Amino acid sequence: MRIAFPSTEKLGLDSPVYAHFGSAPYFVxxxxxxxxxxxxxxxxxxxxxxxxxxxxxxGGISVDAVVVGGIGRGALTKLNQEGIVAYRAVEGSVSENLALIKNDGLPRFNIDQTCQGHGRNGECIH
Incomplete structure (x- = not known):
């Protein structure tokens, strides 16, 4: 399974998982x-x-899942239409979230949990 983790840094598995899909500068x-x-x-x-x-x-890279702290309704809908599942990340690194997803430890996002806007620091408002 190929998984995309939005991040603000280019540290590979040590990258922190970012709180919002659309405004993340990078994807691991x-x-x-x-x-x-x-x-x-x-x-x-x-x-x-x-x-x-x-x-x-x-960038056209095919993935099966996305693990992120927050995501908007439109982005979640578009991902789901393509068969891509979005999971709710915990605060921490890509490697920590990867271990959780491998053990079914992350919940799937549903439409009622999507971001309703952004706070002053770019964080999601749920």
Whole structure:
């Protein structure tokens, strides 16, 4: 399974998982089965609020899941339409969240848990 983890840093598995999908500068892409790790820039970083294009953000890289602290309704809907599952991250690194997802320790996002806006520091308002 290929998983995308939004992040503010390019530290591979040590990257902190970011609180919001659309405004993350980078995505750490992990092949949970093979162990490959790559970091890509968010190709849709400067979109208008509410107009996130998650597949463009990932630069066309195919993933099976996204693990993130928060995500907007539109982005979640678009990911789900493509068969991509979004999981709610815990505060911590990619490696910590990867271990949790491998053990079914992260819940799936549902539409009622999506971000309703942004706070002063870019954090999601739920």
């Amino acid at each position: 892409i992990v092949d949970a089965d093979g162990g490959d790790v790559e970091t890509v820039e968010n190709k849709d970083l400067h979109h208008l609020h509410g107009n996130c294009q998650p597949l463009r953000a990932l």
